[in-house]
Amino acid sequence: MLNQVLTVYGESTQEKLKNSCYNCNVKSTELAGNNNGRNDSQWDSLANLEEDRYLRVGVTRLGNVDVLYDEQLKKAADSFLNEEIMPISGQSIDELVKYSTHASYDEEIIRNELYNSAYDIRDLTTVEDQTKSILSRYENVETFSQGASYEWVEVNGGCGKCESRFYIAPTKDNIHKVIRKLAQTFSENGTRSSFKYKLSTARHTKHCDRIIIYNGIGKKEEVEEGIRGIYETDPELFENTEHSPVWISESSIPGVYFAPETPEYSYGNRAMDAVCYAKNISDYLWSNMHTPSQQEYKGIMKILMPSVMLQLGLFALKDGRDIHFSTRLADKSLGSFNIKVRGIGYSQSTNELTISGDLRHSKDSSENREYEIRYSGSREGKEALLKDFYCFHLNGDEQIPGMTKKVF
Numbered sequence: 001m002l003n004q005v006l007t008v009y010g011e012s013t014q015e016k017l018k019n020s021c022y023n024c025n026v027k028s029t030e031l032a033g034n035n036n037g038r039n040d041s042q043w044d045s046l047a048n049l050e051e052d053r054y055l056r057v058g059v060t061r062l063g064n065v066d067v068l069y070d071e072q073l074k075k076a077a078d079s080f081l082n083e084e085i086m087p088i089s090g091q092s093i094d095e096l097v098k099y100s101t102h103a104s105y106d107e108e109i110i111r112n113e114l115y116n117s118a119y120d121i122r123d124l125t126t127v128e129d130q131t132k133s134i135l136s137r138y139e140n141v142e143t144f145s146q147g148a149s150y151e152w153v154e155v156n157g158g159c160g161k162c163e164s165r166f167y168i169a170p171t172k173d174n175i176h177k178v179i180r181k182l183a184q185t186f187s188e189n190g191t192r193s194s195f196k197y198k199l200s201t202a203r204h205t206k207h208c209d210r211i212i213i214y215n216g217i218g219k220k221e222e223v224e225e226g227i228r229g230i231y232e233t234d235p236e237l238f239e240n241t242e243h244s245p246v247w248i249s250e251s252s253i254p255g256v257y258f259a260p261e262t263p264e265y266s267y268g269n270r271a272m273d274a275v276c277y278a279k280n281i282s283d284y285l286w287s288n289m290h291t292p293s294q295q296e297y298k299g300i301m302k303i304l305m306p307s308v309m310l311q312l313g314l315f316a317l318k319d320g321r322d323i324h325f326s327t328r329l330a331d332k333s334l335g336s337f338n339i340k341v342r343g344i345g346y347s348q349s350t351n352e353l354t355i356s357g358d359l360r361h362s363k364d365s366s367e368n369r370e371y372e373i374r375y376s377g378s379r380e381g382k383e384a385l386l387k388d389f390y391c392f393h394l395n396g397d398e399q400i401p402g403m404t405k406k407v408f
Helices: 028-033 071-084 090-100 107-114 125-135 175-189 220-233 267-286 294-311 379-387
Strands: 006-009 021-023 056-062 065-068 141-146 150-155 162-168 193-198 211-216 256-260 323-328 336-347 352-361 369-375 403-407
Touching: 056 071, 056 294, 065 294, 090 267, 090 294, 107 267, 125 141, 125 150, 125 175, 150 175, 162 220, 175 193, 175 211, 175 220, 211 220, 267 294, 267 336, 267 352, 267 379, 352 379, 369 379, 379 403
Parallel strands: 006 323
Antiparallel strands: 021 056, 056 065, 141 150, 150 193, 162 211, 162 256, 193 211, 323 336, 336 352, 352 369, 369 403
């Protein structure tokens, strides 16, 4: 169902997987190349989890990455989604997987590491003042400061409701040249847009998220065309740009990255959440099993990382719309609910995984709900998680072995 976003409806299923299944401890090269469409069941139910070295995980190919299997998602991918989804940077996924091995759970440390920059812009105060003066000469450009973090630039009244954004991390010598070109281009083209750039007085001057350009609903192509025009006339401004691994989608312009809007959340915070959540799920899946080798860990994380990012709304279509999941509860008369994940935590002491969040009614906010799902460390708990990873069996009253759920 397509409107402002793509909605994938999840319906729980007890059928055997119709897509390929892989063992978590196969070598990563085998994992990437063995997509042969076998019709295996997800689990060997006769195996004792404590003695079984294997954990079979269903995989769906989505665009250019592998994600956890979901029947509805598989159908959407085969019918149209693979053609319409924004390509995911394999380099970004690899970097995030590598980083997750030693990821801290301190948000400040995570942010510093994921946005680490080779440049320090604290000595750009003079050129920053010159840029503000130049921007003030445009009748259709307004500026204002976001505290001591960013300077906002609104062109032709701003972008309105944001649908997606672009990231550019120029060198310290080019950042203000790019800012001036953006204002000039959008002003002359009559493009309604908003962008912000990091101030030399910012707390995080050593972060590479230096320019963020926002576009309104249905305006991605227009904004992207304006940026491309700058690149075509002044390609040197885009040389040696930096790249945070949380920018997982590459635009059509070298050195410029794309991300959807994540309503009510900072995109950066959601991306940092994804790293921690994927690590929590991995720890949970490997509990009661042998300690995974680096190759085994990488194999499962290369599936979990994009899967969690997809669940958190970090994937998007090529036209800028985001992808989210919806479900219906046991009382189908209530209609559909959009799923918002707030937290995914793993307890080593109990071997339980807990997922909590909100259910936002698609039409009537008075019907909004909250949910909490707990999965035991048993084989049944892990099976329940993997069989319905995106919608959490929220749409029925049936009791699922290894899982308890609350909707309130």
